[in-house]
Each structure stands twice: as C-alpha cells, then as structure tokens.
Amino acid sequence: MTSDSAPLLRTALYDSHVAVGGRMVPFAGWEMPVQYQGVIAEVKAVRSDVGIFDVSHMGRLNVYGSGAASFMDSLVTFSVKTLATGRARYGFILSDSGGILDDVILYHTQFDDGSDLLRLVCNASNRFAVIGWMDQNAAAFPGVTFNDHTYETALIAIQGPRALQVVDGLCIDDPKPSTLRPFAADTFPFDLGDDVHAEGFVGRTGYTGEDGVEIAIDAAHAPRLWEALLAAGAAPCGLGARDVLRLEAGLRLHGSDMDLTTTPLEAALERFVNMDKGIFHGRDALELQEEDGLRRRFVGFRLLGGGVPRHGCAILHEGQFIGEVTSGTYSPILDTGIAMGYVPADHSAPGQTVQIDLRGRPVEAEVAELPFYRRPKTS
DSSP states (O other): OOOTTSOOBOOTTHHHHHHTTOEEEEETTEEEEEESSOHHHHHHHHHHSOEEEEOTTSEEEEEESTTHHHHHHTTBSSOSTTOOTTEEEEEEEEOTTSOEEEEEEEEEEEOTTSOEEEEEEEOGGGHHHHHHHHHHHGGGSTTOEEEEOTTTEEEEEEESTTHHHHHHHHBOSSSOGGGSOTTBEEEEEEEOSTTOEEEEEEESOOSSSSOEEEEEEEGGGHHHHHHHHHHTTOEEEOHHHHHHHHHHTTOOOBTTTBOTTOOTTTTTOGGGOOTTSOOOTTHHHHHHHHHHOOSEEEEEEEESSSSOOOTTOEEEETTEEEEEEEEEEEETTTTEEEEEEEEEGGGOSTTOEEEEEETTEEEEEEEEOSOSOOOOOOO
C-alpha cells in the first residue's frame, strides 16, 4: 500500500494535464488534477455540454479462467452468473461483518477466442485491499486468474449532454458508442489523428449524474485520445468538479460516505444487494441487520441558510449531536449548500429539519430525498 513517504504515481495523462494548466494535487497515492479553469465552470460545462476526466487512478483488474464467475459471485453483492456478455453491474465487495470494503463495477466481456473475461473497476485507495481480499479467497476456486492492468491502461470519463456526440465523432466504424444501453460495454475503434487508430473499451457509465461513457485504452494511446476529445470541444475537468457533480447526483464516495464500518443497508443502497442470489461474503451480517432493523440511515440535507457544509460538520437536533456530515459542498445547480450523512432512523424522513454546525454556527437544514439533481429527460 502506498505510504505517505512513497513517491506519487502519475497517470499516462500527467503531461497533458500540466500542458493545459491543470493544478495537480496528491490523491489516493496519485498526482491528479483538482481543477483547470475552476470548479464551478467545470461543473457547468458537464451539466450543459461535455467535460472529460482522467480517472486512470481507478483500479482495473481482469478476472478469467474456469470458475471466474463463481469466484466473483462469492465476493460481490450482485449476481455475476446472470450478468450477460456486454453488460455491467454496480455493487459492493463486503467484509464478513457486512462492512463495505469497496464499491465496484464489474463488466462481463470476452477474449477474442470467445472465453469469458470479467473486468473489475475499483477505487484507487482500495485497489490493494481488493486485491488482497481476492488473494485471500481465491484458493477455493482453482483455475481462476486475476491480473492488475491499472498501470498498462488509462481510463477517461466523457460526461454531459454532448458526450455521446463527441465520442461518436471519433469512432471509425458503425455501430457507434451511442448505441450502447446504460451499463452496457463494447470495444470500438477510434481515430486519434495523424492516421493513428486505437481500440478503446467503452462502458456507458459515469459518476456525475449525466449521460456519458468511460473509455479504457492502452496508456500509450491515452494522450492522443485526450487531445482528440479536447479538439472536439470537451472541457478538461478535475477532481473538484467530479466531487460536486457526484454529490449533486447523490452518489456515495467510499472513504467518506461509506467504509468498513457501514453496510449497504445503512448507506441506503440495498437495491444493489441481491440477497436471493446465494452465499457471498457479508450476506449473513446483512441478514441479521435486516432482522434487527436499522439504527441509522444515510440521508441528504439541503441547507435553508447560507454557508457550505463540509465533511465532519456536526449534525444537530435541538442542539444535540446526532451525526456528522460525510460529504458536503455548494451546489451550483441548486444555488445552496448540500450535504449527506448518517442520522438515527427516526430523524431520516424527508422534510424533517436539523441543524448543521458550520464552524460554531448552526444552520437550519432540511432532510432531502436523494439525488439532489436528476438530468432532464430527453425525447
């Protein structure tokens, strides 16, 4: 695991970020761009047009061989055996006590010879923990192989109302990436300029609340793809904008909104847990929690007064501490402060009021339904 003294890793796009004024900061052991032109401008670009993000720090693991589906079925909270080729699912890898080791996306794809290949995307800060947990449990599934391909590839997210138009414009053949359904994936050839063509693995997924895709491509080709996307009018966006966008969309961040001390049920994400699929690590603990009932619940808050809530701010009811903000920010789309956090179950109903302590100043807030923002439906 990366230590505080270890040198920071750099993605294949590091020079590309610096060239256009990206402000680089340490994040999960990597040197990543936090912003370019400014967080608010980048948020607005994604909500109204198209923005691109370097998310190459995310872990990318390939799992294959006989028993690969059974192996992953024992680790994740959704059914892998029923996951069709070309489809993806979101869910969790849990500890035996039901805590969230990580939230992941798993893609079911195939090698050129038609054999199954499972592509797992995990959080940067949890990659080594996920690999360790897989190592620990692989012995019961002979024939399974898994490899870490994080350093060999790059991952670029293209998000916003015009995202698919931009990606389609770089795709050489038909069908185009826009034909993918949400949480579907396939490989497409892209024109990177100067007669350079390269294949990218495209998933119709994202972390912003907007439509779009994420493209995994060989690290050597990543700078050219990034430049082609910029030339097509996409705005470069950093971690700051990504955090605001995901919070407006009510999307949890592991390490802030959930971790090994929280379960998917407490995090109000039970829809991503299939209790009927059979045995998986953490299932028994979730079953006991269901029987006992939840003592706390994850909710959203919308400030009714001025200020910006941040991680760690106290949540109060009639002056008494009842929880802490796990994520908070100013929402450009709502023009107010928004936050998320855990409160006792009897304080979790939408419309209930609490106070959030902003550096000694309690500000009235209302429990709000998540997500705070939903993208407009298109005809």
